[in-house]
Amino acid sequence: MLAFYGLMVALISRGHFMALLVQKFGGTSVGSAERIAAVADRIIRARAKGHRLVVVVSAMSGETNRLVQLAQQINPSAGGRDYDMVIATGEQVTVGLLALALQHRGCKAQALLGWQVPIETDQAFGKARIQNIASENIHRLLDEDQVVIVAGFQGVTEVGEVTTLGRGGSDTTAVAIAAAIKADECQIFTDVDGVYTTDPRVVERARKLSKITFEEMLEMASLGSKVLQIRSVEFAGKYNVPLRVLSSFDEGPGTLITLDNEESTMEQPLISGIAFSRDEAKITVQGVPDVPGAAYQILGPIGAANIEVDMIVQNVGMNKTTDFTFTIQRGDYKKAMKVLESSLVNMSGVQLKGTEDICKVSLVGVGMRSHAGIASQMFKVLADEVINIQMISTSEIKISIVINEKYLELAVRALHTAFGLDAPQDLSEIAETPSA
């Protein structure tokens, strides 16, 4: 089965297999009439290979922001049903235009809005979750030899209200449709040509991965590699939809994201990539009474204020008190400090400390499951660069550390080299100028 699947994937990419594909094009890819024409041409090339296609598109780049600003100008606290109705028009325009572009080229195409598929969601306007996709309409159109173009980012409630899935929701739409129609592959076209071992803007010799597992991709995505919406990767993993990231502008196989199966583990390098995030702040509550309920007393009000907590570290207590440290997004820092100042007023003896000049760096790789010593190797690399580690947090396929933000580039480059991720280079090593 797996061997067959591997063969099929190879055949799809070589164009020898007539597959059912979902292709998703983001806002930059459909940002102008010329770009939409280019997407239409690409779709026609895929059709010429015999593939059957469902295409999901986002709003033209800038359009959603324009609509958001218009709505907020009219109602600063704009949200809910009528707000979603306004915002959803961006995708409605692009699906119609792409269908017209294909028809102009003699290719049968039909656009479908969220409610026409239908893509049923809950009523959480602005961040609705998909509950069901009826695939009959799509299959009927595919059987008519149409290219089916589905509006990303939008759905419909049980009672016929338009919803949006939240920013980046078009990726989720594409994966959900791929799952519903049992597509052979879901291809996400972006402005990058695949998933890299780390951000090429930080490490020149970052290498494109030809393959990565869903789990690794989740860790990479949630840590700031903004190639794919994390929800879409979760969805793909849950329904085992082979997901491929590739470039809208170049040809090339991109990066395939698949199940962590035996086959891929065997090929798997120890570490797949290094993710990082600057958008971090750290808060420490010192002298917390070492009693049940203390953690909840601290984080309860933070959660109630809609502040998302990332890493949490609590050491063994001494003298019946302990230090409790957690990280949050930097934008929430001031709000969180204010919440704690008032919520901890009754917890005697505690002290509040915080800093915004931190960053998080993570090694990610399913390979580390079966290899001991990765953490100590990581710490050694950082020690050699005299970088102090402020927090450590580990999961089965990830080790994250918090360090001073000024060491971010240095740490990422050193780890990238030490874990053998650097791309082969013709230029002499001298060409690479280290910068601290």
Next chain:
Amino acid sequence: MLAFYGLMVALISRGHFMALLVQKFGGTSVGSAERIAAVADRIIRARAKGHRLVVVVSAMSGETNRLVQLAQQINPSAGGRDYDMVIATGEQVTVGLLALALQHRGCKAQALLGWQVPIETDQAFGKARIQNIASENIHRLLDEDQVVIVAGFQGVTEVGEVTTLGRGGSDTTAVAIAAAIKADECQIFTDVDGVYTTDPRVVERARKLSKITFEEMLEMASLGSKVLQIRSVEFAGKYNVPLRVLSSFDEGPGTLITLDNEESTMEQPLISGIAFSRDEAKITVQGVPDVPGAAYQILGPIGAANIEVDMIVQNVGMNKTTDFTFTIQRGDYKKAMKVLESSLVNMSGVQLKGTEDICKVSLVGVGMRSHAGIASQMFKVLADEVINIQMISTSEIKISIVINEKYLELAVRALHTAFGLDAPQDLSEIAETPSA
């Protein structure tokens, strides 16, 4: 019954009657965030008087043109289902924004798209006709004390495709909804403050009519007084929906358009207004054999080429031949001449003549039904001004003439004065400078 109705209308306009009103705001009225805010304020004032409201809005001015251009850039022959899907987004944005503006002011409001009402239409994309409006959703929301905001210009087919009603279709949406929910009045807010006896840009002393019949309004509208979409007036007449034209920017009762009933006829002046159109061209086929089928032989190919024919005049034939003259929109002139040149090639002895420098002027008034001599009075006025009449066509409530375009202003002003339509004026008559 009629007396009661007259009383009710008076009470609505004075705000003493809690009415069910449909209010329609066009593109200029919702052309910016500020304008949408002003519309919201106006709605709230109407609500404060106790009225229940359904509000129909158009796309923000310029938006539909922007979408049309985008679509045509992508597909020069853009049309059909996917084109309508693109164009319909203009209204989707404004209904959502207006609902948000009302909510911001503490007023309960909900936006509904064509498919959500639903407004069922046929499948004639781009110029769909309304077939049915289910009023349950609107009534349910009104019962919840909501202001219901309905997207104009759009509908949905039986199989769930988005349609548009064609340019100006929002007026039709408003009237159709007023008919469906049995509204007490349908109020069309425009950038003029009512219907005038003629175009005030041509006749300074044009007078605003407080009342006009559906029939008269139809003649006025179809002849170039672009206050209301002709379809919406037909619809209002058919379902007897009292229709009121009033200004978005000023307060004031505007012009009420109602049934031609005894009451109104009694009050009716002889002539209600003078309509005119410059957008005319005239074609004459000379020497047409005076045999059955000749007219069809001429106009058949014209109709097949989608050219609309307006006035048709054929005189009694002499020497077994006759002259056949008709008018068309000026933009169709060249196309029509080309069609005839090839279609009449087998009709021996005929000669084709045409001119684009004509205009049409019409007297309109239900009062002329019961008064003889209007036509001859009209011709005398024109003769006194030495204006040659090229064609004449009459209906029960209208007399239209075709004259050289250069006499348009002169003819309209002379007729306006002669039929007693001039507004009272404080200034001496000397202030009015005649211009030929």
